[in-house]
Amino acid sequence: MADVNGVWLGTYWQEGIPTRFEATLVQGGNALSGRILDDNYLGEAQIEGEVVGRSIRFTKRYLTTSPHQVAYTGTLAETADYMQGQWRIGVLHSGTWEAHRSNEDLTADLKNRLEQQIPVAAGEAVLPG
Known part of the structure; x- marks a missing residue:
């Protein structure tokens, strides 16, 4: 199963006009939740x-600006660092979208820092500098 946890930067197109967005995705098993901030x-x-x-x-x-729900479907690349697909509002409005992982993978950064802990004394650790 693909892992989509983390920050994604993307674009969707509506009537040929691109809109950038940033998504923070949280995956637990097959379930997906998160937030998107449109530019x-x-x-x-x-x-x-x-x-x-x-x-x-x-x-x-949307939290405040639009009552419409937007349905997104798509496919993840085998490397799980890129996804693309279609979005739809009802039957009248639709378009394409794509997103790629942000280079700012905070979870991986934290894991890397924790793996590099240097023991100081029994039960204590200090993160390198």
Whole structure:
């Protein structure tokens, strides 16, 4: 199963106009949740969905600006660092989207730092500098 935990940077297109977004995704088993911040007036949204194999599906709900739910479907690359697909609002509005992992993988950075702990005394550790 693909692991999509972390920060993703992406773009979706509506009527040929690109909108950038930043998504923070949290995956537990197949369940997916998180937040997306669009780089426009629509602002922040919550997402809920699932990841099955390399398929991803979620619904985006804006917190304040729009009552419409946006359905996203897509496919993850084998390397799990890129995804792309389609979005849809009802039957009238749709477009494409894509996202790639941000280089700022805070979880991996924390894990790396914890693995590099240097023991000082029994039961104590200090992170390198």
